Amino acid sequence: MTPRPAWPYTLPVALLLMAPFDILASLAMDIFLPVVPAMPSILNTTPSMIQLALSLYMVALGVGQVVFGPISDRIGRRPVLLAGGALFAVGSLGAACSSTAEAFLCFRLVQGTGASAALVATFATVRDVYASRPENAVIYAWFSSMLAFVPAIGPVAGAIIAEALGWQAIFLTLAALAALAVGHALFRWHETRPVIEAERRPSVLPILMSVSFWVYTAGFGTGMGSFFVFFSTAPRVLIGRAGYSEFGFSLAFATVALVMIATTRFAQAFVGRWGVAGCVARGMGLLICGTALLGIGEVYGSASFFTFIIPMWVMAVGIVFTVSVTANGALAGFDEIAGSAVALYFCIQSLIVSSVGTLAVTLLDGDTAWPLVCYATAMALLVSGGLWRLRSWALRQGALPQSDSQ
Numbered sequence: 001m002t003p004r005p006a007w008p009y010t011l012p013v014a015l016l017l018m019a020p021f022d023i024l025a026s027l028a029m030d031i032f033l034p035v036v037p038a039m040p041s042i043l044n045t046t047p048s049m050i051q052l053a054l055s056l057y058m059v060a061l062g063v064g065q066v067v068f069g070p071i072s073d074r075i076g077r078r079p080v081l082l083a084g085g086a087l088f089a090v091g092s093l094g095a096a097c098s099s100t101a102e103a104f105l106c107f108r109l110v111q112g113t114g115a116s117a118a119l120v121a122t123f124a125t126v127r128d129v130y131a132s133r134p135e136n137a138v139i140y141a142w143f144s145s146m147l148a149f150v151p152a153i154g155p156v157a158g159a160i161i162a163e164a165l166g167w168q169a170i171f172l173t174l175a176a177l178a179a180l181a182v183g184h185a186l187f188r189w190h191e192t193r194p195v196i197e198a199e200r201r202p203s204v205l206p207i208l209m210s211v212s213f214w215v216y217t218a219g220f221g222t223g224m225g226s227f228f229v230f231f232s233t234a235p236r237v238l239i240g241r242a243g244y245s246e247f248g249f250s251l252a253f254a255t256v257a258l259v260m261i262a263t264t265r266f267a268q269a270f271v272g273r274w275g276v277a278g279c280v281a282r283g284m285g286l287l288i289c290g291t292a293l294l295g296i297g298e299v300y301g302s303a304s305f306f307t308f309i310i311p312m313w314v315m316a317v318g319i320v321f322t323v324s325v326t327a328n329g330a331l332a333g334f335d336e337i338a339g340s341a342v343a344l345y346f347c348i349q350s351l352i353v354s355s356v357g358t359l360a361v362t363l364l365d366g367d368t369a370w371p372l373v374c375y376a377t378a379m380a381l382l383v384s385g386g387l388w389r390l391r392s393w394a395l396r397q398g399a400l401p402q403s404d405s406q
Contacts, residue, residue: 008190014129015142017188020181021085021122022143023150025115028092028174029057030154035167042167045101053105057112062350064116069124069343070204077121077128078191082182084117089178096171111174123342127331128192141264141324149257156250204340206333211393215386216329217345219280221352222379223322226287228357229372230256230312236367241303252309259313263320276325281387284380286318291377294369308369315376352379 009017032054035042039050072080091111098104130139161169207213231253238244238252271279290311297307327345334341356379360371 009188011139015139017185018122018126019143019146020177020184021081021118023146024088024174024178024181025061025119026150027154028088028111028115029054030150031158031161031170031174033155034159035162035170038167039104043098043101043104049101049105053101053108056105057108057115058354060109060112061116061119062347062354064113065120065343066347067343068117069120069340070337072121072124073193073337073340076191076193077125078185078189080117081121081125081185081189084114084119084121085178085182085185087111087114088118089175089182090114092171092175092178096168096175114178120343120346123327123346125189125192127327127342128194138264138267138324140327141267141320149254204337204344207337207341207344210333211386212332212390213330213334213341213345215383215390216276216280216326217348218352218379218386219283219322219383220326220330220345221349221356222287222376222383223283223319223326224349225353225357225379226315226372226376227319228353229360229375230315232357232361233366233369233371234308237303237308237369240367242305242308252305255309256312256316259316260320263317264324267320267324270321271325276329277387277391279321279325280329281384283318283320283322284384284387286321287315287376287380290315290318291373291380294373298369298373303368311369 036050036054039045039053040047043050068080068084088111091107091109091114094107095104095111098107126139158170161173234253235249238249244252274282290313293311293314294308297304297311301307327342330345331341357375360375364371364374
């Protein structure tokens with residue numbers, strides 16, 4: 001393997017270059033929500049067809065990463081990213097111009113496919129550049145914190161745009177933002193893929209056989225899934241039971257994102273002190289503490305800011321502790337196939353969140369804290385058990401890093 005090209009940018013400049021693709025992939029799901037009830041009459045179709053448009057985007061976003069990850073390992077991150085961003089823009093433009101449900105579905109599928117390519121190329125580049133740098137935890141934490149704001153501001157932005165300019169303007173806005181991001185990347189995004197001789201190109205089987213990969217990927221799914229379940233239940237708890245207005249709910253929701261962003265500022269320090277395993281272990285502990293507080297509030301109190309949001313602040317710190325470092329733990333040793341490793345990492349996390357998280361919300365009472373309590377507790381205990389196994393193995397091998405022994 002030959003050395004990868006140097007990445008000349010400081011962390012703020014790199015974030016400005018990379019973050020738009022990550023944000024757009026999520027924004028395309030949330031900004032569309034305010035017009036969903038009106039879309040059946042607009043396109044002369046049924047509500048189930050519009051729901052299919054939401055589902056198809058998510059399926060394309062998840063499955064596409066498994067396809068484009070290996071492709072980025074073969075042809076490079078830059079062409080996959082640029083093609084994905086362009087495809088996202090085309091899909092967004094096509095959705096805006098659609099006059100039938102069938103056309104709208106097709107362009108949403110194109111949009112999701114483009115988003116998946118851009119997303120996997122972005123995070124493969126992050127892995128290429130920052131895997132051995134101290135900024136690694138910081139950049140992952142910033143990505144997670146920025147995404148925490150998207151579900152809060154996306155629907156509000158969509159409602160404002162649709163009210164002022166019509167529903168098509170939502171997708172035209174996405175197309176314009178994607179075009180700007182691609183134009184910026186076209187001149188500044190350098191190739192970072194390590195060059196591997198064809199006959200030495202490794203298999204992805206070692207990734208799937210790695211216990212560390214599964215433990216830390218489950219940790220990522222625990223953190224992101226906890227936020228997903230919180231987001232899924234919060235409107236019903238705060239608006240439905242606590243009587244919050246939509247604006248009041250948005251403010252309460254935003255405080256959780258603010259806690260995550262504030263915690264991100266200390267990411268580099270706590271990773272340096274505790275190491276990867278130590279951060280994930282503390283993250284799991286904070287998630288369990290938060291669920292204990294949620295359970296107490298559910299049993300002995302009523303739905304309120306103090307019984308639902310403040311416990312989520314504790315969990316938000318645990319989420320940042322976790323998702324800031326799980327990529328390092330899961331992807332360590334797979335630099336030559338970082339694209340494939342990143343694709344599997346995100347795809348499996350998506351499957352955990354969409355299946356186990358959705359099951360928790362569906363089977364348990366979705367207008368209470370119990371889905372979040374059960375999901376976060378069960379997953380945190382599972383990951384903690386995996387960390388204990390990894391630690392035991394490392395102690396037997398004499399390979400436990402000093403920082404991870406604290």
